[in-house]
Amino acid sequence: MIIVLKNDVKELELTNFTEYIKNKYNVGVHISHGHNSTVVGLVGDTSSVDEDSIGAQSIVQSVKRVQEPYKKANRKFHPDNTVITLKNGLKIGDGSITVIAGPCSVESEEQVVEVAQAVKNSGAKILRGGAFKPRTSPYAFQGMGADGLELLEKANNETGLPVISEIMAASQLPLFNDVDIIQVGARNMQNFELLKFLGKVNKPILLKRGLANTIEELLMSAEYIMASGNENVILCERGIRTFETSMRNTLDISAVPMLKRLSHLPVFIDPSHASGITWMVEPLSMAAVAAGADGLIIEVHNNPSAALCDGAQSLTPSQFESVMINIKKIASALDKNV
Ligand SMILES: [Mn+2]
Known part of the structure; x- marks a missing residue:
């Protein structure tokens, strides 16, 4: 009510x-x-x-009376957009476009620092990098774990970029001290115990939509985090599973205006996992900005063909530079900064 x-x-x-x-x-x-x-x-x-x-x-x-089962995430409860401010003062959801970029997984100090410097030079404001990787196969590379988070911290020291990394279990939280934004991956979107736990954490949470979850289910998962006390949640559409097989997933671009209408939380798009294909990242990024997204999270690798994870969808630094140039054109047509 x-x-x-x-x-x-x-x-x-x-x-x-x-x-x-x-x-x-x-x-x-x-x-x-x-x-x-x-x-x-x-x-x-x-x-x-x-x-x-x-x-x-x-x-x-x-x-x-509010009909929707989500309350704190509901725009009716909070008519103004939520703006999240990071430690370094960077604002997310303030009307500008925030680009997060970096490798799917952290592989070495040279790799993550080199990529961080490159994406920063092109205008990325936050560095992504997976340390704990939720892989479909137990035999695939599972990430560097704690060592990966330390390398992200090194990249932060070198570049000043805040960092985001994915958590898979509450027990990993002590390792995330130097992480600025904690990511909950698509496969954990309905891990309700993890969501409740993150509701007690004093860091913003980027919550990815599950590959077979509705928009309302995504908002209910955000509600779990918010009901436990943490109202700094970023919603992220990363592609859903449909009958289409020519791409890894289908980017639900309509989720952007729908989420912006239903909720006051910032909305991001992940064009890398949505398509799984390098050349699609640029047009999908442009579409996301045009549709009103508050930000993008994009995979970039200094040598995609040798990447230990998601090389087929990772951009080279120069491809990422091209994406940034093109989304700036869309953003400026909308009077937004990138
Ligand atoms: Mn990935």
Whole structure:
């Protein structure tokens, strides 16, 4: 349920009102001070809440029941876009386009530092690199683990780029101290215990959509993280499984405007895993920016043919440079910075 308050509400009135509601109906309260209005969202079992009695209060403008099962991730609860600020001051979701780039997996110091420098020179703002890899086959390269995270930290020291890496289990968290954004991969999107655990962590979470999950299921997974206390969630569409076989997955570009409408959270696109094909990354990146995405996460390798993981979809630094040039053209048509 959402309660929109009148414009001239005083802080004390708001406090008294929310205390009254919490005590009377035993529900959680989420307050959002927007540009145009203050919205009080009620979370929990709101079946006993009397709409008419709340609507009759002097500070209340309107009361609405929210049909969607996700509340904190719902734009109705938080009309303004969520803007996430990293340690270095970089803002995500503020209307500019944020590009994350780097290798699928960290393989060596030379590799990750070289790629980090190259993508930074082309305009990437965040370095990606997998240390723990969720591979379909148990016999495929599983990632460098803790050593990989240390190499990412070295690349951060060399370039100043914040880093993002994927976590696969709660027990790995102590190793993620120097990681700026924690990624939850598509295969863990519905690992609810992991999501609840990450809700207690004080770092932004990039949550990838599962390859066979609906938009509502993605938002419910974001809700798990937010309900546990961490509201800094980035949603990432990375392709879904359809009947189409000519690409690794099918990029659901329509997820961008739909997610932006349903939720206030930043929305990213991963064109690399969506297509699995190097030459498709550029057009899909351009389409993502045109559709309103807040950012992109792109795989770049200094020698894709020798990559230990996802070489077929990894760009060379010069191909990445071309992507950046072209998405800047789209962004500037929309009056956005990259
Ligand atoms: Mn990959």
